[in-house]
Amino acid sequence: xxxxxxxxxxxxxxxxxxxxxxxxxxxxxxxxxxxxxxxxxxxxxxxxxxxxxxxxxxxxxxxxxxxxxxxxxxxxxxxxxxxxxxxxxxxxx
Numbered sequence: 001x002x003x004x005x006x007x008x009x010x011x012x013x014x015x016x017x018x019x020x021x022x023x024x025x026x027x028x029x030x031x032x033x034x035x036x037x038x039x040x041x042x043x044x045x046x047x048x049x050x051x052x053x054x055x056x057x058x059x060x061x062x063x064x065x066x067x068x069x070x071x072x073x074x075x076x077x078x079x080x081x082x083x084x085x086x087x088x089x090x091x092x093x
Contacts, residue, residue, distance in 0.1 A: 031069045036077060042066060042091060063088040 029048035031037045037045075049062040067087055074081050081087060 031066075031073075036073050036079075037070055042070065045069065046091065059092060060088060063091050066091065 028044040031041055031045050033041075045066045046062060049065055064084065067084060071081065082090070
C-alpha cells in the first residue's frame with residue numbers, strides 16, 4: 001500500500017492496548033456509572049494505578065484500591081463478596 005493511501009495499516013494518533021481499546025489514562029483510575037463495573041473497567045482501573053511507576057503502590061495495594069471502588073456497587077446491588085484477600089487475588093489473576 002502506498003503511503004498516500006489510507007487503509008487498515010495506517011497508524012492512529014492514539015495507541016491501543018490489546019483487548020482494552022484506547023490507551024490507559026488517569027480517568028480510568030476512577031470507576032463510575034450506575035451498573036456493576038465490567039471486567040474491562042476493573043482491568044483499566046488497575047492498569048491506571050499500575051505499580052512501580054515513581055514509587056506507586058504495590059500490585060496488591062493498587063488492587064485493594066480498585067476493590068474499595070467496586071465494593072459500593074456490589075453493596076448497592078446486595079451481592080455478597082468474598083474476602084478482600086481472595087477478591088484481590090481473583091482480580092490479579
